[in-house]
Amino acid sequence: MADLQPCPLKTDPSTACPSDGRWQFNTNVVFNSDGLLVARYHKHNLYFEEAFNAPPQPEIVTFDTPFAGRFGLIICFDILFRDPTVTLVEKGVRQLIFSTAWMNQLPLLDTIQFQRAFSTGANITLLSANIRNDRLIMTGSGIYTPFSATYHHAKKGDPEEGRLVVARVPVLAPLWGTESTPSVAEPAAYCLRESCADPPPPDTAYPTFTSSMMHDPFKFVLLNEGGGDVTVCDGAFCCHLQYKWTAHDKRKELYALGAFSGTHVVNGRYAVQVCAVVRCADLESSSCGQNVEEAESQMDFSLEGRFETRYVYPAVLASGLVLEQPEELEKTADGRVTMKHASRTGGLVTACLYGRMYHLDNE
Structure with missing residues (x-):
């Protein structure tokens, strides 16, 4: 919902009070079983929302329940940023409520793809409710835990109506003491520059x-x-893939291994390191990286990268926008992340390790 709040015009300029003396916030509210308002969160990371203001400071909002402990609140674009999302997790919140109007962005940020990737990578439960708008390609909601996913992803031609998603999920205990790991302001602890500066030479074949x-x-x-x-490298950042193409017809499908390390600057600004196996849109290499939803080829693979951040979110997306849970995920103290998987439900569309370098967002 929208929330209108008065703000002082003649105070610290950092409050950024609009000239009409009021803020308008994109807002989540929570009521308890007695109908009392127990939480209110104002969205911090806006995405083309000219009608709304960002609050002067990020809000870290939680509420407690008698049935499942503590929950945190985030909205849409917030999930890609440190504040408030990662801050909530680092404070021990294991269950997040995520309302969103998310446009499917294949091949790396489809709705259900990143929802599950974040749940798995952050080791939390994510309750995700997406608006349904076919014209804007907004579909996909679910209930995700580190061990399971119950979701619905509407497809073209489906009736444009709501779908209730119900799942029984475990109550996750707070991970007290997890803050002992290095903060995002100290990336060197994960990938020392001297150890990352000499990537293995790409195979000339x-x-x-x-x-x-x-x-x-x-x-x-x-x-x-x-x-x-x-192996493929983008500068000093390298991605390595061992694979066996278990079902394929190379006359019909082309795959590529991709690497990117840098700042994404289109429709938002944030720093990433990504390793990804993708099905190309056709048999031309220039089509690699384009939107693809279907695939026939299946693979057994081990995908690995050495990241400058501990915040890496794994995802495997199969044909027809079906999620698969990585069979093995290993992280080491030097920043190496390895995902092993064998295709089970259908052809491989995308397998990726999506690393967020929050500490570089403002550089």
Whole structure:
């Protein structure tokens, strides 16, 4: 809902009070079983919302329940940023409520794809409710835990109506003491520059090319039929893939391994490091990174990257916008993240390790 709040015109300029003396906030509210207002959160990270203001400071809002402990509140674009989302998790909140109007952004940020990736990577339960608007490609809601996913992703031609998603989920205990890991302001503890400065040389049998994915210039190498062992680097950041193409017809489908390390600047500004295996839209390398929803090829793979951040979110998206849970996910103290998986439900559309370098967002 919208919330209108008066603000002082003649105070500290940092409050950014509008000239009409009022703030308008994109707002979540929570009522308890007695009908009492127990929480109110104002969205901090706006996304083309000219009618709304961001609050002067990020709000860290939680509420307690008698049935499942503490919950935190975030809205839409907030999920991509440190405040308030990661701050809530680092304070021990294991259950987040996420209302959103999220446009599907394949191949890396489809709604259900990133919802589950964040739940898995942050080790939390995420209750996600997306608005349904086919014209704006807004579909996909779910209930995600570190161990399960119950979701609905409408497809073109489906009736434009609501869908109730119900799941029984475990109550996650607070991870007290998790803050002992290095903060995002200390990335060197995860990938020392001297240890990351000498990436392994790319295999010359797999020439590197650049193609746009999510408006970012990814470095790619094409995958060979059958299987292989390939590396691609974007500067000092390298991604490594061992794979076996278990079902394929190379005349019909082309795959590539991509790497990107830098600041995303289109429709938002945030720093990322990404390793991704993607099905290309057609048999031309220039199509790698474009939107794809269907695939026939299945793979067994191990995808690995050495990240300058501990905040890495894993995702596997199969044909028809079906989620698969990575079979193995390993993180080491030097920033190395490895995801192992074998296709189970259908062809592989995308497998990615999506790293967020929150500490570089303002540089």
